[in-house]
Amino acid sequence: MKKLKFAVLGAGNGGQSISAYLTLKGYDVKLYDKYDEVVAPLIEKGNIELRGVSLNGNAVISVITTDISKAVEDTDIILVTVPSNAHSFIANELAPVLKDGQVIVLCPGSTGGALEFKKILNYKNCSADYKLAETTSLFYACRAKEGVANISGVKNILPIASLPSSDVDYIINLLDDVYPQLVKEENVIASSLNNLNAILHPIAVLLSTSWIEATGGNFKFYYDSITPSVGKLIERMDAERMSIGKALNVHVKSAADSLKTYYSATGDSIYDMVRTVKAYEPISAPPSLNSRLLFEDIPMGLVPMVELAKLVSVNVPTMNLIIDLASQVLEKDFREEGRSLERLGISNMNIDELNKYVSNNFECTQGGK
Template identity: 25%
Template sequence: MKIAILGGGHGAYAAAADLSEAGHEVRLWRRDAAALQPVIDSGSIVLKDARGVREVPIALPTADIGAALRDAELIVLPTPAIAQDFIARAMAPHLVDGQVVFLPPGTFGSYVMARTVREAGNRADVAWAETGTLPYLARKHGEREVNVTIRAIRLPTGVYPARKAAQAIDTIRVAYPSVHGCGDALSGALMNAGPVIHPPLMVMNAAPLQHFERWDIHNEGTQPAVRAVTDQLDRERIAVREAFGHGGPHYPLADHYDNDRWMYGDAHKQLVKSGDWRENIDLHGHRYITEDTELGLAFLASAARHAGVDAPIAHGLLAIVGGFLGRDLRQGPRSFEALGLAELSADALRQRLHDGE
């Protein structure tokens, strides 16, 4: 299958190498042409995982997004949500009927990017889908080298508009057999693990993150008090899903720590053992704040308000982060209010998510 991978981070390089090795024709686009040049020059990415180290050829590494998207059946965006607006505008002139865009994860980006593309004048009949996590726990080890610690084995995926769900899931499963449908885009967005796991880790590890040059929030930073807050926040997420009528499995985050039933299977021990997450984290600029808190947690809190679900942990964490950032995060750009969804009835919201705008 012809697949476009858009992005230059850990997940994008992992996806490009992994899907190329699986036999797909992969086009890797990155807007930073200079940073992509080593991949262009070599024509490959160095992939490291439990099977060893090898060079994986990439069919087309390019800084030309039009070339990357041309005839692509599947477009994968393993990129932070903060980049979605720019990428949507860059994609808009090139998308055509029948293409499937997959956001792993999306932070409700399936809805937001579709709207941005329409506002740019493109009315192509495109399916947008998002899942709960990246298909890979991965970190780049060099300018064209990526280490994959583990691959997801379950990827619950919602589709916007939901009327195109069958086509979208069938297409994505050619690349990612672990994908399964979980309903509409709201259901997919409420599977996103980032806004549940990362804000408590950032808030409750704020002092060591600012004190030490490098700190592993998944090792020393994951203590019983942190786990207790994370589990309660996840119960709020699940209550919101249920309030909107989304059934299980909800993939409770406790399974990530306690057993092998989560999206990655039994991953937490491998994540810690890899050492790849012992890093410097800026409390103001890291994507765990800019993406998972300012966008993702604000979205979850606003969904709770709309559904009438009491979510004190979500709102409390949002207030604390807003405290050290110096701004009110309750009305962020991904809130129901900002997206014009707060005014919709439950039936009207379901209809919007099924039919599209």
């Protein structure tokens, strides 16, 4: 069996960490980012230094480029690590250059990533015979700056789902050498609803607004932002997410169970549990409200959850409260910018049709965006 070749699309925290890890594992990796100002320092440095609890060392990436066709050429696995706001851009760019046999994995898909990605590829008449999957989270808790990537924690178990769901075993087996923690998720509806970032991040950021603006984020995000009262509000919104999953007939883990699975967390509440996650200890709050913890996790995380709730007539007052509060504070219409059922390509489906689509992948004929 030939040695797999990887393309990593997105050179942020996750992209730099993944690229360095795979390279140090002995794999050929091409790293792409849209922005010259992101790519240029990495090319000048000549390597990415990986630190933390995973492999340590200097990884010389074979190709670092702003040309997506060059990045994915002659590769087997395409790991998409851009913020989920950019999934639509990547899908449009990939559509004409994908080749038969390539596997795309959104790391992570946020809420509805694979659905949106598939809809765009269909709309762009992508003819390649590819496979598409999404993880429920990133493989690591990590940060990267100026070619130095630090992994503070590696998830023990990480669910992955494919579209259609029948492809997932093949993809897990393909990635077993590099990411043995991958386990099969039921389908992309389950993986979308198991998006923990959308539950943990927005409430903690919004209710720390004055502290963030006063200190520039000079405090520990998870340890200091998630106080007992904030933790209870997170648990309330988490219960709404679980109700959506139940109505859609998919298994959804509670935030508490996810923290146990990912990081072996312990405790009787979200407040208690986050303080037992060592990977969270070094992570500071964002320096401003202009953070992906809001600008990604609300429109690409909470908004599509609310959209799915509409599909099954589930009441989600806490989710709606947080979306509306963020829209007011940041003067952004997150509902308009977010992933609607139409944007996911499922607006005309009932529950049975949706389950058939994600399982058997019958053709969706709704137009693209």
